[in-house]
Amino acid sequence: MDSAFVIEKFILVAVIFGISLVIAMYSTYAERKVAAYLQDRLGPDRAGPFGILQPLADGVKMFMKEEIIPASSNRWLFIVGPGLALLCACIGTAVIPWGSPMEIGGKIVPLQVADINVGVLYIFGVVSLGVYGVMIGGWASNNKYSLLSAIRAASQNISYEIAMGLSVIALLLMTNTLSLKEIVDQQHGLNWNVWYQPLGFLIFMVCSFAETNRAPFDLPECETELIGGYHTEYSSMKLGFYLFAEYINMFVSSAVMAALYWGGYNYPGMDYVAAHLGPTWAPLIGTAVFFGKIVMFIFFFMWVRWTIPRFRYDQLMNLGWKGLIPLAIANIIITGIVIAIIEKF
Amino acid sequence: MSTQVFYFVATLSIIFSLLVIFAKNPIHSVLYLILTFFTFTVHYVLLNAQFLAVVNFIVYMGAIMVLFLFVLMLLNLNKDTEPSKSPLIKIVGVIAGGCLVVTLIGSLKSASISSPLILKNPGLGLVENLGKELFGPFLLPFELSSLLLLAAMVGAVLLSKRDEVEA
Secondary structure (H helix, E strand, O other): OOHHHHHHHHHHHHHHHHHHHHHHHHHHHHHHHHHHHHOOOOOOOOOOHHHOOHHHHHHHHHHHOOOOOOOOOOHHHHHHHHHHHHHHHHHHHHHOOOEEEEEEOOEEEEEOOOOOOOHHHHHHHHHHHHHHHHHHHHHHOOOHHHHHHHHHHHHHHHHHHHHHHHHHHHHHHHHOOOOHHHHHHHOOOOOOHHHOOHHHHHHHHHHHHHHOOOOOOOHHHOHHHHOOHHHOOOOHHHHHHHHHHHHHHHHHHHHHHHHHOOOOOOOOOHHHHHHHHHHHHHHHHHHHHHHHHHHHHHHHHHHHHOOOOOOOHHHHHHHHHHHHHHHHHHHHHHHHHHHHHHHHO | OHHHHHHHHHHHHHHHHHHHHHOOOHHHHHHHHHHHHHHHHHHHHHOOOHHHHHHHHHHHHHHHHHHHHHHHHHHOOOOOOOOOOOHHHHHHHHHHHHHHHHHHHHHHHOOOOOOOOOOOOOOOOOHHHHHHHHHOOOHHHHHHHHHHHHHHHHHHHHHHHHHHHHO
């Protein structure tokens, strides 16, 4: 392990971390603007041109607010909860391939922090860990609404993880690898997995809405029943951490969806671009395309939020266990049969 | 370097396992158990068993411990609800613990440092090799154990169904 390698990875991690935070920050702005557009309002427009400085103002507000730790709460776990939520949201970015290897000054630099050969499983591990932040925070608040919300979050995440895992198995049958880098490289040009696995993608997407606690599955923070949900007792930047974690989760799951099903940094005509721009600039265009896809997905998350009303709890469980899981299993069987037939002839 | 990491993580494993037992609050016990499992995951990575590491991470840390935490949060256990133990149970506990200590001392006395096992194939823990082993020579036991799990699942569903009819 030479120092150049460490420095290279350190810079990459810092850049990805910075980009994640900036995207999460501007997701809050985008969400309000999209909501305003869909509801025929103006949205934030006071701070800076078009209200572009609004996230900064919100950030300053979050930091300056008084911090309250309830006397009857479990002090340490109350602090650990939001920290864990943000940590789990951020570490998911480690295995996502952001672009094809790039040449900088005669040196090939991979635009991925860690190309581990169990990348897809790592993502699942991080997703399943994410619920601890909500559970610990909700329990430590010592508030029955927070506790109910924490329990809802846990059962929702466990239920939808199963369907999510099953939908990915059908994809893995086709790709024969668990490395995200190889999965993306197989989708060269317009050979994207979504054309072969439309049902699998649909199930995966519905499950990622549930895993990120986004509407229409935002039952853990259902205001009409649970006040604020698991973050009822939180104030100041700890609340900010929870909200931030939700937006980073949204960013990471958009990136995972784009990488697994929508070709990642591949786009039609990429060979032509690579031949003309050379190995330094062409990967950057691929990365830009990848981010374009991610932004589309983030917009889709917001669009759905203001289109579909929140599910009832029993509807959520019915959809997960009786709708998505059987569909995902059927998808695996169909994929398996088709692959067997293709290999036979 | 790998050896130093091992000793560091092993120490952490032991400390967290002890904290699981000594924590007064059952929720804290579960959280320490999660940390213990995390150190096990690191051990698997050090042994180059990546698949086992990530499965341990997903199944034990991500699924089973969430269920433990789930149930404990609903039970709301604390010092007041803990049943007081009778003197008889305490005496039995002391005798059982003493027997365990005697056994441990006996086994430690005859223990010697074994020579490290060297795998013929160091990449055995990688997904591809593990899958070929499981679906090749070990296909029958693998399928049988999955059948056992299926039977347990059907049984659990059946038990919960029967309760619903009676209520």
